[in-house]
Amino acid sequence: MLKAASLYYSVFFLLIVGVFCYLILNSYTFFLRMDDYYDMQDRMLLNNQSAVAYAEQYYSDLDNQSEKIFFSDYNIKTRFIKRKWGYFEKLEINSIFKKDTLSQCFLTGKKQISNMPALYLRNNNENLNLSGNTFINGDIYIPELGIKNIEINSCGVNNFSRSRHNGKIYTSKKNLPRVNEVNLEYSENWIYSKIENFKHNEILNSFRNVTKVVLVEGYLRNYIIKGNIIIKSNDTLHIDSSTYLEDVILDAPKVVFHSNFRGNAQVFAKNGVVLENNTKLKYPSIIVSKSDETSELIFNNQSSFSGLIYFQTLGLSQVDRNTLIIEENATIEGNIYCEGNLFLKGKVLGSVFTSSLQYKNNEFGYENLICGGEIFSNPQEKKNFFFQLDYLENFNSSQALLLKQI
Known part of the structure; x- marks a missing residue:
C-alpha cells in the first residue's frame, strides 16, 4: 500500500513539474513573440517616419494609393492615400507587414516660399x-x-x-x-x-x-x-x-x-x-x-x-x-x-x-x-x-x- 502511495505521489510530482516546465516554455515563447511583435512595431514606426520625410520631399509625385518599400530587408509596404478635405488634402500613410498595419494621417498644404512679399x-x-x-x-x-x-x-x-x-x-x-x-x-x-x-x-x-x-x-x-x-x-x-x-x-x-x-x-x-x-x-x-x-x-x-x-x-x-x-x-x-x-x-x-x-x-x-x-x-x-x-x-x-x- 505504501509503494502504491509513493508511486501516486511521484506521478503527481512529475505532473506538477511537467506543467510548470510547460508554463515556463509557453511564457518564454510568448515573450519571444511579444519581443518580435514590438520589434516589428518599432520597425513599422521607423518606416512611417521615413515615409513622412519622403512625402514632404516628393509630395507632388505621389499618386493616390502609391506604394513604396523603404527597407527591403523587412518587406514592409508603405501605402500613401491622398484625399481632399476642404482647402487641404488628407495624407494617410500606412505601413503594412502581413496582417499588421500602422497608420498616420496628416493635413497637408503648400509650404510658403522664402521670397513671398510682405x-x-x-x-x-x-x-x-x-x-x-x-x-x-x-x-x-x-x-x-x-x-x-x-x-x-x-x-x-x-x-x-x-x-x-x-x-x-x-x-x-x-x-x-x-x-x-x-x-x-x-x-x-x-x-x-x-x-x-x-x-x-x-x-x-x-x-x-x-x-x-x-x-x-x-x-x-x-x-x-x-x-x-x-x-x-x-x-x-x-x-x-x-x-x-x-x-x-x-x-x-x-x-x-x-x-x-x-x-x-x-x-x-x-x-x-x-x-x-x-x-x-x-x-x-x-x-x-x-x-x-x-x-x-x-x-x-x-x-x-x-x-x-x-x-x-x-x-x-x-x-x-x-x-x-x-x-x-x-x-x-x-x-x-x-x-x-x-x-x-x-x-x-x-x-x-x-x-x-x-x-x-x-x-x-x-x-x-x-x-x-x-x-x-x-x-x-x-x-x-x-x-x-x-x-x-x-x-x-x-x-x-x-x-x-x-
Missing part, C-alpha cells in the same frame, strides 16, 4: 500712402508711383515720419497674381444628419470614417465637434463661445464667431465672416469667401486668426463689393489674398495680396492708404509654419507642408 498691391496708378505708426517689414510690390507718407490726425500720430518700410520695392501689375480657385467639394460618400439627432453634445468622427454632414440652423451652442465633419447651414451660422471646433468644415452663407470663441476650422461662407472681440481661430484655419454679391470679412478688436484668407470676386468691376476689415489690435498670422477693399488697422504676420487699400475716418475716405497697420513677412521663427495658396502666379510653391497630424 505686400502686393495691384497697380492702380496711385501712390501707396502710409500714415500714423505704420510699419511694413519685407519686400513690396506696389504701383510705380511708389510710397508717399501723409499726415492724418485721426491716425493718432501727427508725425508721419513714424511710418516706415524695410525691404525692396518692385512695381506691381494691373491685376493680382492669378491663383487656382478654391471650392468646397463634398466626398462621394457621406452621412447626413441634423444636429438635433445627436443625443450627446460631443460629436467626434475619425478621418478614417465616412464624412458626417451635420445640418445646423441658427446657433451652435454647447457642442464639442471634432474631426471628419462638415457643419452645413442654409442661413447665417452663429458659433457661440461655449462651442469648441477642431478640424471641421463650416459651409454657410455667413458665419459669425461670437466673442471669446476658441477653436479652428475651415470656413466657406460666400457672404462673409465676422470674428467678434477676443475671438481666436487657431492654426491651421481657412476662410474662403467667393461671391457675386456683397461680402464682408471683419476681424474685430483683440481677435486673432492663424491660417489663410482667400477672398475672391468675379472680376475688377466687382472689387468694391468685397470688404476686408482688420481692426486695431486684431492679428492675422498667415497669408491674405483679397480681391476687394482691405482696411488694415491691425497686424499681419505673413503676406498680403490685395486689389485695394482703403481707410475711412469720420470725415473722409482715402485710397491706397494704410493707417497704423503693420505687416511682417516671413518671420524667421515661422519659416515652417506658413502655408500658401496653390499655384499663386510667380510665387508658386511645390513643397508640401504637413500641417498637423489628425
Whole structure:
C-alpha cells in the first residue's frame, strides 16, 4: 500500500513539474513573440517616419494609393492615400507587414516660399500712402508711383515720419497674381444628419470614417465637434463661445464667431465672416469667401486668426463689393489674398495680396492708404509654419507642408 502511495505521489510530482516546465516554455515563447511583435512595431514606426520625410520631399509625385518599400530587408509596404478635405488634402500613410498595419494621417498644404512679399498691391496708378505708426517689414510690390507718407490726425500720430518700410520695392501689375480657385467639394460618400439627432453634445468622427454632414440652423451652442465633419447651414451660422471646433468644415452663407470663441476650422461662407472681440481661430484655419454679391470679412478688436484668407470676386468691376476689415489690435498670422477693399488697422504676420487699400475716418475716405497697420513677412521663427495658396502666379510653391497630424 505504501509503494502504491509513493508511486501516486511521484506521478503527481512529475505532473506538477511537467506543467510548470510547460508554463515556463509557453511564457518564454510568448515573450519571444511579444519581443518580435514590438520589434516589428518599432520597425513599422521607423518606416512611417521615413515615409513622412519622403512625402514632404516628393509630395507632388505621389499618386493616390502609391506604394513604396523603404527597407527591403523587412518587406514592409508603405501605402500613401491622398484625399481632399476642404482647402487641404488628407495624407494617410500606412505601413503594412502581413496582417499588421500602422497608420498616420496628416493635413497637408503648400509650404510658403522664402521670397513671398510682405505686400502686393495691384497697380492702380496711385501712390501707396502710409500714415500714423505704420510699419511694413519685407519686400513690396506696389504701383510705380511708389510710397508717399501723409499726415492724418485721426491716425493718432501727427508725425508721419513714424511710418516706415524695410525691404525692396518692385512695381506691381494691373491685376493680382492669378491663383487656382478654391471650392468646397463634398466626398462621394457621406452621412447626413441634423444636429438635433445627436443625443450627446460631443460629436467626434475619425478621418478614417465616412464624412458626417451635420445640418445646423441658427446657433451652435454647447457642442464639442471634432474631426471628419462638415457643419452645413442654409442661413447665417452663429458659433457661440461655449462651442469648441477642431478640424471641421463650416459651409454657410455667413458665419459669425461670437466673442471669446476658441477653436479652428475651415470656413466657406460666400457672404462673409465676422470674428467678434477676443475671438481666436487657431492654426491651421481657412476662410474662403467667393461671391457675386456683397461680402464682408471683419476681424474685430483683440481677435486673432492663424491660417489663410482667400477672398475672391468675379472680376475688377466687382472689387468694391468685397470688404476686408482688420481692426486695431486684431492679428492675422498667415497669408491674405483679397480681391476687394482691405482696411488694415491691425497686424499681419505673413503676406498680403490685395486689389485695394482703403481707410475711412469720420470725415473722409482715402485710397491706397494704410493707417497704423503693420505687416511682417516671413518671420524667421515661422519659416515652417506658413502655408500658401496653390499655384499663386510667380510665387508658386511645390513643397508640401504637413500641417498637423489628425
